[in-house]
Amino acid sequence: MSKCLNLLLLLLLMFCLVYQSEILPAENPFISVSGKKRGNIRLRCEHEDDNIVHIELFTRSRVINVCETEECRGRVFKEGNCDVVIKNLFFSDAGKYTLRIYYNNDQTELKYRLHIHDEISVKTGEELKMSVLVSDADKVKTNSSGEWKEIWTRDHGVQSDRMNDDNDGNLIIKSFLDSDAGTYRVLDTEGEILITVTITAGENTDPHHSAPKLWSWVETFLFGFVTSVFFAYIVIIAVQFLLIFAGRI
Ligand SMILES: *[C@@H]1O[C@H](CO)[C@@H](O)[C@H](O)[C@H]1NC(C)=O
Secondary structure, eight states: OHHHHHHHHHHHHHHHHHHHHHHHHHSOOEEEEEEETTSOEEEOOOOOOSOEEEEEEEOSSOEEOOBSSTTSSSSEEEETTTEEEEOSOOGGGOEEEEEEEEESSOEEEEEEEEEEEEEEEEOTTOOEEEOOOOTTOOEEEEOTTSSOEEEEETTTEESSTTEEEOTTSOEEESSOOGGGOEEEEEEOTTSOEEEEEEEEEOSOOOHHHHHHHHHHHHHHHHHHHHHHHHHHHHHHHHHHHHHHHHHHO
């Protein structure tokens, strides 16, 4: 009877182990971090241990030089035990990162997915250049028309004749229209969002806006002119009176 119970417990234990090992890898292993372009970001390692010997940060394609303190020149430096701060973010910083932490006799890895966002305002008729075609970019979508549409793909380039792309990774709208305002998303090959740019149509160079400026200039001029003439007139009259008065004496 007890043998049977032991066997049952053993089976249950095995089931739990298998179940857990099936479940864990299915979880998203990436820690999502979002930062604003030109802002700073912190990749938190959340390790209290003091015996961390060394950390390494790398992307799929390169190892990133992590400075030991903020004083050194790089944009990327270590803070606290093993947090990594990236300063003055570029769109090209978006993507996946691995932080490898070495202990005295062990090591662990943390994975991050860095999303960069920006909010800009563009005037009608202006050229808009967005440096969003970063190396991991696979697609660009926008909802400026009210629904999500693909406007660029890695394989086929731009999908609209009002746009260009160049070899420096820029997506260019030659002459911005108010109807281009909306959210632009850059996705990687897995469909994860790397970059979000929110574009609003700015106040502008519209002739109705510049007219009051010209008008107020004319107004100021006229007002100044009329006032000067009025004062000159008063002075002349006063002088005449004085002369007449002086003549009588
Ligand atoms: C685009 O999507 C964003 C959020 O994802 C929303 O706030 C915005 O109103 C949408 N714009 C248009 C033009 O549909």
